[in-house]
Amino acid sequence: MAPNxxxxxxxxxxxxxxxxxxxxxxxxxxxxxxEHRRILGIRCPQCQRVLLPxxxxxxxxxxxxxDWVPVALEGKIEAATIGCAHLEGLxxxxxxxxxxxxxxxDTSLANFVTGVxxxxxxxAAARLHIGARVAVEFSPELAGRITDFHxxxxx
Amino acid sequence: MARGVDVTExxxxxxxxxxxxxxxxxxxxxxxxxxxxxxxxxxxxHLQRDQVPSVVLAASDxxxxxxxxxxxxxxxxxxxxxDEIKVAEDSAAGLTIGYLRLTSELFDVSIVxxxxxxxxxxxxxxxxxxxxxxxxxxxGMDDLAPAALQAARYCHITGCSPDAAAAVVVKNxxxxxxxxxxxxxxxxxxxxxxxxxxxxxxxxxxxxxTESDGACVLVLARGNRARELSDRPVWIKGLGWETDGxxxxxxxxxxxxxxxxxxxxxxxxAGINDPLHELDLAEVxxxxxxxxxxxxxxxxxxxxxxxARLAIDGVTDRQGTLPVNPxxxxxxxxxxxxxxxxxxxxxxxxxxxxxxxxxxxxxRRALAHGMTGLGGQSHxxxxxxxxxxxxx
Numbered sequence: 001m002a003p004n005x006x007x008x009x010x011x012x013x014x015x016x017x018x019x020x021x022x023x024x025x026x027x028x029x030x031x032x033x034x035e036h037r038r039i040l041g042i043r044c045p046q047c048q049r050v051l052l053p054x055x056x057x058x059x060x061x062x063x064x065x066x067d068w069v070p071v072a073l074e075g076k077i078e079a080a081t082i083g084c085a086h087l088e089g090l091x092x093x094x095x096x097x098x099x100x101x102x103x104x105x106d107t108s109l110a111n112f113v114t115g116v117x118x119x120x121x122x123x124a125a126a127r128l129h130i131g132a133r134v135a136v137e138f139s140p141e142l143a144g145r146i147t148d149f150h151x152x153x154x155x
Numbered sequence: 156m157a158r159g160v161d162v163t164e165x166x167x168x169x170x171x172x173x174x175x176x177x178x179x180x181x182x183x184x185x186x187x188x189x190x191x192x193x194x195x196x197x198x199x200x201h202l203q204r205d206q207v208p209s210v211v212l213a214a215s216d217x218x219x220x221x222x223x224x225x226x227x228x229x230x231x232x233x234x235x236x237x238d239e240i241k242v243a244e245d246s247a248a249g250l251t252i253g254y255l256r257l258t259s260e261l262f263d264v265s266i267v268x269x270x271x272x273x274x275x276x277x278x279x280x281x282x283x284x285x286x287x288x289x290x291x292x293x294x295g296m297d298d299l300a301p302a303a304l305q306a307a308r309y310c311h312i313t314g315c316s317p318d319a320a321a322a323v324v325v326k327n328x329x330x331x332x333x334x335x336x337x338x339x340x341x342x343x344x345x346x347x348x349x350x351x352x353x354x355x356x357x358x359x360x361x362x363x364x365t366e367s368d369g370a371c372v373l374v375l376a377r378g379n380r381a382r383e384l385s386d387r388p389v390w391i392k393g394l395g396w397e398t399d400g401x402x403x404x405x406x407x408x409x410x411x412x413x414x415x416x417x418x419x420x421x422x423x424x425a426g427i428n429d430p431l432h433e434l435d436l437a438e439v440x441x442x443x444x445x446x447x448x449x450x451x452x453x454x455x456x457x458x459x460x461x462x463a464r465l466a467i468d469g470v471t472d473r474q475g476t477l478p479v480n481p482x483x484x485x486x487x488x489x490x491x492x493x494x495x496x497x498x499x500x501x502x503x504x505x506x507x508x509x510x511x512x513x514x515x516x517x518x519r520r521a522l523a524h525g526m527t528g529l530g531g532q533s534h535x536x537x538x539x540x541x542x543x544x545x546x547x
Contacts, residue, residue, distance in 0.1 A: 009181060052404065078408070081307060081357075081358075
């Protein structure tokens with residue numbers, strides 16, 4: 001091998017198709033989202049927590065879940081962040097993501113926060129403070145996906 | 156009071172092999188990088204490949220860009236026609252498997268190998284695929300987004316300010332500058348940390364893990380075999396590991412709950428009651444500066460909400476009560492799946508007195524921490540001790 005041989009790099013790409021089975025719990029959640037613009041949590045009969053996103057079993061109590069509970073379309077931010085850097089494969093920055101405790105739920109549901117002025121990141125972050133109230137806002141076209149809605153700051 | 160566990164045939168680290176750590180090892184094939192670290196670890200343990208019957212691997216298929224990448228690379232870690240097993244998470248978890256294989260007494264020596272060459276992959280896209288596909292994957296998050304949520308939540312709950320995070324960065328970067336094995340070897344000022352661009356608010360570029368190519372391989376041996384192979388065995392005195400639930404919206408984002416559990420188990424096994432004073436150093440997985448502060452609390456170096464104070468007061472500086480990340484940590488060197496094993500290797504080098512410029516004089520007992528998963532879902536804690544008879 002010659003000492004000055006150029007390095008060789010072969011490009012590759014994975015483009016692999018999956019069909020992810022939602023199961024009856026997620027399917028019902030997205031159906032209700034799409035058809036009735038409702039967000040449903042699921043209550044654990046043992047610990048009584050209303051879990052969002054809903055799931056087939058409570059990880060703590062390890063019992064199956066079936067008790068659907070509609071939660072409010074308003075809640076408060078538990079934690080938020082703003083994507084500020086260009087990162088390969090992710091949306092163009094800036095964009096805000098918040099984990100929101102919707103009223104009536106005991107866990108937080110993540111989504112984008114829209115309508116935020118990002119011209120000053122620190123000012124935007126201050127508006128997205130923990131405890132800030134947000135409302136669920138639905139997209140005009142619903143597809144039965146988590147991106148059917150986003151959060152908008154209230155007040 | 157923790158009394159400790161009596162292991163009649165204890166397990167020691169008897170071989171350490173590291174590659175250099177760089178942004179992109181574009182001049183070296185993936186498998187050659189792994190073989191380099193493995194050959195160094197075997198040489199350090201005065202062993203030939205055919206004398207090691209067990210091989211534990213730790214890697215990420217998506218970073219490696221090969222499905223079941225251990226099929227491609229196991230032989231590079233010396234595993235051809237051997238008993239081999241892989242963990243698809245941080246390599247510190249691989250150490251626990253290696254330990255259990257030796258204490259099972261089915262094996263007396265084992266390789267534990269971790270590697271990542273993340274420069275070959277679209278890393279943020281790879282991290283986005285770690286999100287489940289229904290509720291989270293469409294939200295444009297990578298592995299730093301949950302760490303940003305943790306930072307925001309941690310500051311909200313504890314009153315921690317960016318000054319404490321900057322103190323961690325300044326400390327680790329200063330340490331890394333003294334560590335001949337570190338990837339980033341450049342000190343930084345608090346003002347430079349503050350002026351570095353935001354990545355995921357509130358996290359700034361200087362406050363988050365770097366990205367490094369490299370491999371780390373250890374050789375473990377049990378009992379008298381360890382004493383035969385090394386004149387400076389580093390004994391594994393405590394181990395603990397724990398995994399939290401997946402859903403970030405259900406976790407306490409201001410705390411590493413699973414790390415607290417892992418630490419409790421490791422301390423009980425090693426008989427440690429007061430880690431701040433009983434340990435000589437700690438190598439923790441500082442994925443972000445805030446994560447290091449959270450680790451102080453989960454590891455019991457201080458009470459809840461006191462992590463920032465520890466950093467600002469210099470308690471975890473190299474001259475402090477308990478030096479944390481004298482190597483510079485993950486802020487300086489982050490070969491992803493091998494980052495946890497590198498924490499263990501750096502701690503072991505300290506206990507052998509071979510850490511070089513970042514050596515803590517007279518270090519006898521150390522903690523090493525590895526973590527995996529979004530927002531640090533899984534944690535491993537290892538307590539290491541230098542050899543009593545051979546202490547210098």
